[in-house]
Amino acid sequence: GENVEQHPSTLSVQEGDSAVIKCTYSDSASNYFPWYKQELGKGPQLIIDIRSNVGEKKDQRIAVTLNKTAKHFSLHITETQPEDSAVYFCAASRGSNYQLIWGAGTKLIIKP
Amino acid sequence: DVKVTQSSRYLVKRTGEKVFLECVQDMDHENMFWYRQDPGLGLRLIYFSYDVKMKEKGDIPEGYSVSREKKERFSLILESASTNQTSMYLCASSPTGGGADTQYFGPGTRLTVL
Numbered sequence: 001g002e003n004v005e006q007h008p009s010t011l012s013v014q015e016g017d018s019a020v021i022k023c024t025y026s027d028s029a030s031n032y033f034p035w036y037k038q039e040l041g042k043g044p045q046l047i048i049d050i051r052s053n054v055g056e057k058k059d060q061r062i063a064v065t066l067n068k069t070a071k072h073f074s075l076h077i078t079e080t081q082p083e084d085s086a087v088y089f090c091a092a093s094r095g096s097n098y099q100l101i102w103g104a105g106t107k108l109i110i111k112p
Numbered sequence: 113d114v115k116v117t118q119s120s121r122y123l124v125k126r127t128g129e130k131v132f133l134e135c136v137q138d139m140d141h142e143n144m145f146w147y148r149q150d151p152g153l154g155l156r157l158i159y160f161s162y163d164v165k166m167k168e169k170g171d172i173p174e175g176y177s178v179s180r181e182k183k184e185r186f187s188l189i190l191e192s193a194s195t196n197q198t199s200m201y202l203c204a205s206s207p208t209g210g211g212a213d214t215q216y217f218g219p220g221t222r223l224t225v226l
Contacts, residue, residue: 032212043202043217093212102154
């Protein structure tokens, strides 16, 4: 069946450095790729998303890139700050409908 | 601001009990979802609903049922709770649009079945 693989499961970076989280999807019909951030004790919250007609999208320190041919998409966080510490999830749409297939999550730790 | 609320943050039940988890959203969203979150497995879709009284099975519906009698409310029911249903349960809603869109999540209910 369709699946989304996410790596790494844990990422520890020094404050101020960059962090990159990578996902691979299997459904070639997927056309929507969101990234969610889950802070302790809260539900996931959308931080950035990209649709299949775009290769890259940026929002301040956060960027997402999409390679449709390779079925890869990545989250890039620059100049990391303590408040970036959280669990990050990637997801891909099941085809073009409103269901999402989720990655397993990456715990990002920002070291002071 | 969209708000999704869940009836309990923490719940402890005994094996065999019937369990109700309630979710309410205040943004008139068409779609509502119930997920289960377990470490290393991400979010797995249990059921979703795209309209009042409409429901569809997700990836792991076994042992669960749902009810959507009003647009703003989506309930998850464990008919006979078992220990392997101990987990974090997340409810979400999203507006209609014909395609995938932002999902807004509640804070989750951590259910322990003894």
